[in-house]
Amino acid sequence: MSGTSKLFQDIDSQYGDKISTMSEESKMLVGLPYLANTEHLIRARVKARRLQNEYNKTQPTSVLDDTTSGAALAEGQNLMSEDRKRLLSQLLELPPSQVAKVEIEPPLYVDYGTNIKPEGAFYANYNTTILDCSEVRLGDGVLFGPNVSIYCGTHSVSVKERKQGLERSLPVSIGRDTWVGGGTIIMAGVSIGKGCTIGAGSVVTKNIPDWSVAAGTPCKVMRTLTEQERA
Template identity: 50%
Template sequence: MGVLENIVPGELYDANYDPDIIKLRKEAKIKLHKYNTLSPVEETEKNKVIKELLGSCGENFIIEPPFFCDYGSNIHIGNNFYSNHNLIILDGAKVLIGDNVCIAPNVGIYTAGHPIDVNRRVQGLEYAIPVTIGDNVWIGGGVSVIPGVNIGKNSVIAAGSVVIRDIPEGVVAAGNPCRVIRKITESDDQITNFKK
């Protein structure tokens, strides 16, 4: 069993000083550095690096550089995945992303958190809780997804939202903290242009 399998969701572990964990993060950073500096024309090599980094990925994915994560091996993306620039995934726990997910620029998906009390925090302790994003989800620019959140399939998270609790399927959600604004309906299929 690898080091990351020893991290129990919700329980504290030593993220800052455990040499095995530091080694795994460094290995991921080496791959990320290579990925983020490859020429845009080197698509085959870029795809190879991402497949080596991530736990699993489906067919037809685009991750616009720069992309950052802690380990990579806890990230699982489905088919037809697209993320724009500056995606950050802190994957101390699993991050499961479904099919047909689109992520706008400057999004952060965080499984990692730190104790509130200073004594445990300065010891380098943290916890990690999995995040799940369902099929057909669209996440707007600048969104933060906090540890333990599940976003239901077919939902839209508006730009700038901070998602601190689960979002059901088939809704538009927005705000800080993010909350459901309305259900997505058949009339949304009729919209052909957007007005402010």
């Protein structure tokens, strides 16, 4: 039995006879089998699609013109225009103050948006995909290269379960000051520690401890940062 299958089995056992009283969204957020095509979840995804489509059409800050001084250019490097900040606040359902240090280059793709939890400064380059059927926690100072994908959503290996239309999901967390290289895929249930570097093109299927330099498919720890390299 794989680690994920064992985790799902443990979750099923933990909730037992409570499952029948839970909403599909509640099941989704704790890793139980759930039906994604209920009215509430469909409406939530449609709302997210509309907001992300608006976000992806926005223009960057308007400071970049031929007459702008060097100092103003340096100050305006943050490409989050007021439209982008407003739409991101709505998409993540977070107050503007909580997304003030978040920079995400369009295009951005999400399932719900509301389960993405930045804990401070966060930068993501082009074409970020976050399937946030579960909580995605992003520590202060996390950086994404282009084409990074986080897949919280998954399916059971049981064909019977899939034919019933059931899906599964597990949370993902990334610790502070971690850099995720371009083209990396982070799978459901993964926790990446603080101060890590994940090499471009990696597929992260298991937890990565603090201060690790890791890469590969599947992603493996190559070395641990020395005390002098940590902050």
